[in-house]
Amino acid sequence: MQTGIATSVLELIGQTPLVDLARITRGLDGQVLAKVEFFNPGYSKKDRIALQLIEDAEASGxxxxxxxxVELTSGNTGTGLAIVCAAKGYHFVAVMSRGNSPERARMMAALGAEVVLVEQSAGAIPGEVSGADLALVEARTQAIVRERNAFRADQFQLPGNARAHYLHTAAEIWQQSGGIDVFCDFIGSGGSFAGCAAYFKERDPAARCYVVEPAGAAAFEGETVSRANHxxxxxxxxxxxxxxxxRGLVDGCLQVSDAIAAEMTRRLAREAGLFAGYSSGANLAAALQLLEGAERGARIAILLCDSGLKYLSGDLFGA
Known part of the structure; x- marks a missing residue:
């Protein structure tokens, strides 16, 4: 007998809604479709890669x-891995910079993860994690993997990261929308951009895909880094x-400032009722840049990467 009862939290990962941001794009020629990834159980898109990385590792032995x-995290991949490891019975060690919001560490710990916090680099700004901070976290992660003879769920290197978004995120967007013209994505590990861009270009070679980076830290675009902290x-x-x-998947690069990303994140909450985090605002800002310029009239897909609940200790939403 078929029922609507899930047998595990893992069955709740994916199949997130796609929402037309019509109130925000009113007056513009075009459409922005937002994939609401904070509907995943860990409130972010990273639940998808966590499941893929673990299941790939199980399958390979x-x-x-x-x-x-073990894996380094800004909090979202770690939360996803904490959920997957809890459901499958593995001990998980999350390694994170103290520059990330404390809600993330608390959530991972609540899910049973062992959380190792790494001090920021000299001169770093709390709440603003730089590449130098990430390098310190990477070094600590490598040391813990060696010490414990552990499996590294390496989101920056393992192909399961992009594959999760190719097989699921992008396929869902295509099925829900009937097709899109443009995709733009704020990059960290680059997995969601890579997987989605590959899928969209296979379905329509004319699809355009744009990388989004912080203003002043657009190294992927080839610019000199003038502001590593953001x-x-x-x-x-x-x-x-x-x-x-x-790089053959990249049709262009866009930059978004902290202030504009924050403004767009607040607009998502106040005009669309979508309570998301900074990177979601960055994606929206990039999509609006495109609708007002090179991609006027296009149907643009973005990801709302995580929940605003992970930013309440900061100044994003005010007092």
């Missing part, structure tokens, strides 16, 4: 019963190359 899983947590680490991204 790289991860076996009783093993420990508030858009979860990405923008000023990396000139990302293993996940084939």
């Amino acid at each position: 790289a991860l076996q019963k009783g093993d420990t899983v 508030k858009i947590q979860g990405g923008g680490y000023a990396m000139a190359e990302l293993a996940q991204i084939d």
Whole structure:
């Protein structure tokens, strides 16, 4: 007998809604469709890659019963891995910079993860994680993997990151929308951009895909980094190359300032009722740039990457 009862939280990952941001785009020629990834159980798109990375490792034999899983995180991948590891019975160690919002560490710990917080680099600004901060987290992560002989769920290197978005995120967007013209995405590991761009271009070679970076830290675009610290947590680490991204998928690059990303995030909440985080605002800002310029009249897809609940300790939404 078929029922509507899920057998595991893992069955709740994916199949998130796609919303037309019609109130925000009124007066503009074109459409922005937002994939609401904070409907995943860990409130972010990273639940998808967490499940893919663990299941790939199980299938290959790289991860076996009783093993420990380790990965660096800005909080979202770690939350996804904490959920997947809890459901599957693995011990998970999340390694994160103290520059990330404290809600993230608390949520991972509540889900049973062991959370290791790494101090920021000299001169760093709390709440603004730079590439230098990430390098310190990477070094600590590598050390813990060696010490514990653990499996590294490496979101920056393993192909399961992009594959999760190719197989699921992009396929869902295409099925829900009937097709899109443009995709733009704020990059961290680059997995969501790479997987979605590959899928969209396979379905329609004329589809255009744009990388989004923080203003002043657009190293992938080839610019000199003038401001490595920024508030858009979860990405923008000023990396000139990302293993996940084939540059042949990139049709252009866009930059978004902290102030504009914050403004757009607040607009999502106040005009669309969508309570999302900084990177979602960055994606919306980039989409509006395109509708007002090079992609006037286009149907643009973006991801609302995570929930605003993860930013309440900061100044994003005010007192």
